[in-house]
Amino acid sequence: MNVIDMQLIKLTQNGIKLVPEPFKKIALELDISEEDAVRRIGSMIDRGILRRFGASIGHRALGIVANAMCVWNVPDERIEGAGAIMAGFDEVSHCYERARCPDWDYNLYTMVHARTKEECEHIAQEISRATGISDYIILFSEKEFKKTGVRI
Amino acid sequence: MIDQKELDDIDRQLINMVQLDFPLDSRPFRTLGEQIGVSEEAVISHLKKLTELGAIRRIGPIIDTRKIGGFSTLIAMRVPEHEIGKVAMQINGFDEVSHNYLRPGTYNLWFTVSARSKSRLLEILSEIKKTGYPFLDLPVERMFKIGVRFRV
Structure with a gap:
């Protein structure tokens, strides 16, 4: 990844301006053309450096106020199948396998988003039924102290 | 909302x-x-x-930490209730902390750290250790789904 690409991320990571030509000033600052700026962003997506370029939404503002992290204790040999099933749920935005810890058996993590806590609980039950994993806990976010997205 | x-x-x-x-x-x-x-x-x-x-937070790049050579993890920390606000602010002080939530349960402060290098991540973890509160270090082992679109 070169210096210009890195600068391009830095200049856009707080959000581009909502103006007709949002990349104009940025390109000028980097001494490249606007076309080059957007081409570089596209290329960073193609190379996987960026997962995407677009809007991050405010779940809470949109009424998706119940945001739960569900943690699942899945036998190692079943993790592949369970992960795939969980990822298939629309209400699941993220699904990761994470390392277990000595006093923490949970190894599969899903973020579940819904309009109510009851709905989240219901989705977790559905996931449990679909995967056959019954050892899980639902950890609702009670307070958001920070959410900035990954920055460089 | x-x-x-x-x-x-x-x-x-x-x-x-x-x-x-x-x-x-x-x-x-x-x-x-x-x-x-x-x-x-x-x-x-x-x-x-x-x-x-607040429906849209920003329009910009969503970075894949690992692809830019960075290292990230999820930390679950056990903080006494009366200290939570203070500790959360201390944690938020690290630019590398992208998400930080209060959740119910033994481990109640959950935050993600994305650092530009392994050494920087270790440095942050050692700073966090100085707070004296026990925590779990839960790095991703495998990804099944990463933040996709929310339909409204």
């Missing part, structure tokens, strides 16, 4: 589109307008409204 009646069809279409299919060209808002049959000015004014309402 936004009263759902405040959102019109254009708002909804835009929210759904700009998460994944943000046009990468020099006039992205004109392109979006062409796709849904409204003017560039209308797209910009709707997006401004959605940003003010």
Whole structure:
């Protein structure tokens, strides 16, 4: 990844301006053309450096106020199948396998988003039924102290 | 929370589109307008409204930490209730902390750290250790799903 690409991320990571030509000033600052700026962003997506370029939404503002992290204790040999099933749920935005810890058996993590806590609980039950994993806990976010997205 | 009646069809279409299919060209808002049959000015004014309402946080790059050579982890920390606000602010003080939530249970402060290098991540973890509260270090082993679009 070169210096210009890195600068391009830095200049856009707080959000581009909502103006007709949002990349104009940025390109000028980097001494490249606007076309080059957007081409570089596209290329960073193609190379996987960026997962995407677009809007991050405010779940809470949109009424998706119940945001739960569900943690699942899945036998190692079943993790592949369970992960795939969980990822298939629309209400699941993220699904990761994470390392277990000595006093923490949970190894599969899903973020579940819904309009109510009851709905989240219901989705977790559905996931449990679909995967056959019954050892899980639902950890609702009670307070958001920070959410900035990954920055460089 | 936004009263759902405040959102019109254009708002909804835009929210759904700009998460994944943000046009990468020099006039992205004109392109979006062409796709849904409204003017560039209308797209910009709707997006401004959605940003003010908190429905859209920002339009920018979503970075894959690992692809830029970075290292990240999830930390679950056990903090006494009366200290939580203070400790959360201390944690937020690290630019590398991208998300930080209060959750119920033994481990109640959950935050993600994305650092530019392994050594920087270790440095942050050692700083965190100085707070004296026990924590779990839960790095990702495998990804099954990463933040996709929310339909509104």
